[in-house]
Amino acid sequence: MLLENTSAPDFTLPDKDGKNVTLSSFRGKKVVVYFYPKDNTPGCTRQACAFAADYSAYADMGVVVIGISKDSVASHSKFASKYSLPFILLSDEGLEAIKAYDVWKEKKLYGKTSFGVVRTTYVIDEEGRIIKAFPKANPDKNSSEILAFLRG
Numbered sequence: 032m033l034l035e036n037t038s039a040p041d042f043t044l045p046d047k048d049g050k051n052v053t054l055s056s057f058r059g060k061k062v063v064v065y066f067y068p069k070d071n072t073p074g075c076t077r078q079a080c081a082f083a084a085d086y087s088a089y090a091d092m093g094v095v096v097i098g099i100s101k102d103s104v105a106s107h108s109k110f111a112s113k114y115s116l117p118f119i120l121l122s123d124e125g126l127e128a129i130k131a132y133d134v135w136k137e138k139k140l141y142g143k144t145s146f147g148v149v150r151t152t153y154v155i156d157e158e159g160r161i162i163k164a165f166p167k168a169n170p171d172k173n174s175s176e177i178l179a180f181l182r183g
Contacts, residue, residue, distance in 0.1 A: 032151060033132055033133055033153065036161065037161055038160055039062075039064070040131035041053065041054050041159075042128040042131060044122060044123050044127065044128060045104050045121065045122050046104070046107070046119055046120060046122075047104060047107035047108040048104075048108065049104050052121055054097075055159060057095050058158070058159055060095050061092070061094045061154065061156055062097060063089065063154055064097045064099065064155060065082070065150075065168065066098075066100065066129060066132060066134045066148050066149075066150065066152070067150050068100060068147055069100060070107060070109070070110035071106075071113075075100070075150075075170065076114065078150070078168070079098060079110070079114060081171065081174040082096055082098070083115065083117055085175070086118060089118075089178070096118035097118065097119045097120075097121060098118065098119070099121045100120075100123065101122070101123050101148065103124060104122045106122075107121075107122055132151070132153065134149050134151045135147070136149045149166070149167060150168045150170065150173075151166055152168045152173055152177060153165075154177060154181070
């Protein structure tokens with residue numbers, strides 16, 4: 032996990048429509064970047080739907096919300112459409128941002144070891160610095176915790 036008060040690594044990744052999005056293009060705005068394991072899984076769907084439900088609050092504060100997983104552009108397109116997700120979803124099939132943000136970790140499930148994305152959220156300020164990190168984010172509480180942090 033990256034530390035608070037450090038520069039957020041820049042990245043350029045395709046969104047659900049295949050259009051490239053670059054983090055640094057949002058300088059001057061706060062950005063919430065949340066990394067999640069997989070589209071259409073129970074926890075990831077609950078987390079995305081919570082961000083969608085709270086989206087107007089983020090928009091009112093001028094905060095950009097970006098979700099990133101290693102799913103394909105096509106998967107993100109279907110996921111966003113199925114759940115009417117109004118925020119940016121980025122595909123990181125090459126693990127560029129996932130590794131840069133140190134969320135690609137060894138996981139153990141039922142005694143089997145594998146690598147995957149550990150659900151983590153970063154809040155990045157207007158100058159591109161990480162001002163808050165939420166390691167092992169709870170999919171049901173993550174969005175409300177971020178809003179509470181942003182509201183001070």
